[in-house]
Amino acid sequence: MQDFVQLWVYLSTTPLFGLTATIVTYVLAQASYQRLGQAPWANPVLWTVLVLAVLLTLSGTPYPRYFSGAQFIHFLLGPAVVALAWPLWQRRSELRRRAVAIALAGLVGGAAAGASAVAIGWALGLPEELLRSLAPKSVTAPVAMGIAEQIGGIPALAAVFAVLTGLVGAISGKYLFDAIGGLSMQARGFALGTASHGIGAARALQVNADAGAYAGLALGVQVVLAALLMPLVARWF
Amino acid sequence: MPILTGLAWLLLCQSAGEVLVRLGGWPLPGPVVGMLILLFALRLEVVRSPVGAVADALLAHLSLLFVPVGVGVMTHVGLLSAYGLRMLVVIVLSTWIGLIVTALMLRWFLRREAPTGPQS
Numbered sequence: 001m002q003d004f005v006q007l008w009v010y011l012s013t014t015p016l017f018g019l020t021a022t023i024v025t026y027v028l029a030q031a032s033y034q035r036l037g038q039a040p041w042a043n044p045v046l047w048t049v050l051v052l053a054v055l056l057t058l059s060g061t062p063y064p065r066y067f068s069g070a071q072f073i074h075f076l077l078g079p080a081v082v083a084l085a086w087p088l089w090q091r092r093s094e095l096r097r098r099a100v101a102i103a104l105a106g107l108v109g110g111a112a113a114g115a116s117a118v119a120i121g122w123a124l125g126l127p128e129e130l131l132r133s134l135a136p137k138s139v140t141a142p143v144a145m146g147i148a149e150q151i152g153g154i155p156a157l158a159a160v161f162a163v164l165t166g167l168v169g170a171i172s173g174k175y176l177f178d179a180i181g182g183l184s185m186q187a188r189g190f191a192l193g194t195a196s197h198g199i200g201a202a203r204a205l206q207v208n209a210d211a212g213a214y215a216g217l218a219l220g221v222q223v224v225l226a227a228l229l230m231p232l233v234a235r236w237f
Numbered sequence: 238m239p240i241l242t243g244l245a246w247l248l249l250c251q252s253a254g255e256v257l258v259r260l261g262g263w264p265l266p267g268p269v270v271g272m273l274i275l276l277f278a279l280r281l282e283v284v285r286s287p288v289g290a291v292a293d294a295l296l297a298h299l300s301l302l303f304v305p306v307g308v309g310v311m312t313h314v315g316l317l318s319a320y321g322l323r324m325l326v327v328i329v330l331s332t333w334i335g336l337i338v339t340a341l342m343l344r345w346f347l348r349r350e351a352p353t354g355p356q357s
Contacts, residue, residue, distance in 0.1 A: 049307035070305035079247040081268035085275035086292035101346030113335025146266030163307040195335030202300040231264040
């Protein structure tokens with residue numbers, strides 16, 4: 001028994017623990033998601049995060065110790081943002097042909113998401129640093145962190161808001177679109193990529209190839225628009 | 238091997254982006270500049286085929302990459318208990334507003350572009 005405790009103490013302090021726990025939990029969550037017919041509420045990111053948070057809390061593992069292993073996955077967000085150039089390149093002729101529609105829909109939609117977050121948060125009396133962390137929430141987490149840093153928010157909080165925003169879109173998007181009606185797969189995918197970045201795009205990609213392509217497009221457009229414009233707009237406030 | 242070469246290109250573009258942002262003092266995240274650099278570099282065949290392989294693999298599992306940050310919610314329990322419900326209201330409502338506005342905007346544009354085209 002003593003040996004077992006020592007073994008656990010050793011294992012739980014190495015980076016191996018955080019990395020293994022993350023990937024194993026995600027693989028299980030992904031398998032359940034498939035088995036449940038990709039139901040929106042069975043979203044694998046949501047359940048992986050919940051299971052890991054409960055696991056860490058119950059075992060008394062502090063977040064930094066978990067992150068020492070999980071950082072290897074977290075690091076890949078940077079190269080993943082760079083890799084977004086690939087879906088943009090693949091659809092470059094479409095991008096050129098519909099440049100105005102795509103840029104305007106991305107700009108207005110992204111602005112509506114960010115401005116409404118700040119406005120509703122302000123009306124509900126949230127403190128300013130929370131508002132500044134909420135503004136970039138529709139942009140993919142690593143970029144949202146960078147923007148929050150620029151405009152005086154809390155990067156770690158901005159990343160959490162971005163993940164929650166992604167989950168809200170991925171889980172409720174289908175019902176919202178069905179309620180509006182008459183929306184093509186392109187419009188659905190583009191909206192998911194614009195308002196709920198990578199997590200919304202991952203959902204769109206699983207549902208339909210057309211929706212996935214437009215979600216990837218929207219994701220890349222939103223990253224560039226938000227990173228360029230948001231620090232400029234934030235200067236007025 | 239193509240996967241490794243592709244990853245090398247991604248990391249090189251990201252590094253170049255970080256260097257440019259630091260040197261130029263641009264208000265842009267390094268990876269975003271890296272993405273723009275890669276968008277130009279993809280004209281070259283040596284870049285295109287390895288990057289395509291690794292980008293497809295990386296973007297297929299994009300949602301896994303958000304997990305470590307997402308678990309970080311547990312470190313903000315204080316803020317969550319003080320403002321949790323209000324923050325949730327903000328996030329849900331603003332995400333819906335963003336989704337509706339974007340979807341309707343694009344639908345309007347695509348219909349104008351092809352008034353006789355099929356709408357599915």
